[in-house]
Amino acid sequence: MLVLGIESSCDETAAAVVRDGRSMLSNVISSQINVHKKYGGVVPELASRKHIEAVVPVIEQALDDAGVKLGDIQGIAVTRGPGLIGSLLVGLSMAKGIAFARKIPLVGVNHLEGHVAAVYLSGDIPEFPFVALVVSGGHTNIYLTESLQSFRTLGQTRDDAAGEAFDKAAKLLGIGYPGGVIIDKLAEKGDPSLIPFPRSMKDSLDFSFSGLKTSLLNYLRRREAPVTGEEMPHVVAGYQEAIVDVLVEKTLRAAEMNGIRRIVVAGGVAANSRLRDRFRKEGGKRGMRIFIPPVVLCTDNAAMIAVVGNDLLSRGGRDGFDLNAVSRWPLDSVGSC
Ligand code: KG4
Ligand code: ZN
Secondary structure, eight states, rough: OEEEEEEOOOEEEEEEEEEEEEEEEEEEEEEEEEGGGGGGGHHHHHHHHHHHHHHHHHHHHHHHTOOGGGGGGGGEEEEEEHHHHHHHHHHHHHHHHHHHHHTOEEEEEEEHHHHGGGGGGOOOOOSSEEEEEEEOOSOEEEEEEEETEEEEEEEEBBSHHHHHHHHHHHHTOOOOOSHHHHHHHHTSEEEOOOOOOOOOOTSSOOOOOOHHHHHHHHHHHHHOOHHOOOOHHHHHHHHHEEEEEHHHHHHHHHHHHHTTOEEEESSSSGGGGHHHHHHHHHOOOOOOEOOOHHHHHHHSSSSSHHHHHHHHHHHOOOOOOTTTSSSOOOOGGTTTO
């Protein structure tokens, strides 16, 4: 089945064509980074306005790149939530318009489920059950995954998400937006043990990152002079290590506690090179198989939405034209929303 995926939950307008949920024929992503950069974060109204400008050209490009026509598409998958409502509505309206005009089935997809499903496009596909760590700008969750329709939360953040911890630190340090990629790059030249930052909630599978952010703030206040260009890589490497340490340790522990030897790491923060490295090394040592999608499929994209859409459509899933956006949609309630 040829599925067109549409994603507009945050600040990326994306469309992709995927065959049978496994073969990615195109994957077009239009980023709004330049629009939101000067505000140091995503401005929801500006995001909606940019989506409305980009959505048609992005879909045209996705069809072109895939070498198919709209008439070849057999189903539409669109992100329904969680995300920014104004942004989601742009993708949803577009998806409904196409489904209505072409008389093809439409399904709404959970964005977090999409992140996990991105692994199906990577060639190395895990069997069920597996433990999934979903780490993005808004979520940090560990799930026991029995199927693409069955996720049980084993651990979650009590405050900030890991991606937020990266982005807020970059803002505090004045090194730019979005923080995750910038810190990742800078940290390559730093020593992660030089400036230690705290690891929180060691005995739980839940996470807390707000104390880490405060400890960075306190570190900056205690200093007499601003962080120099030479020191910066060490500061961010130490900070990044504190995030990576807890993500890796708790996910491995969650898998061991449940007798599972397969781990999927997904979401924007899964693009982090240190996290990818540490998971592979430590996972290997503890007898785990680690599955991480390629970087371009970790951050927001529509191919991952088409994968879930293919699964839903091929099991007869259909949404009506009254389908609406949802800002919150916990993954352990997919199917019941
Ligand atoms: O999944 P995603 O693209 O969007 C959401 O669903 O939130 O994740 C975005 C988050 C941002 O916080 C961004 O800073 C972070 O992922 N991120 C990274 C890296 N690339 C993106 N964090 C650490 N290292 C990276 N290389
Ligand atoms: Zn995302």
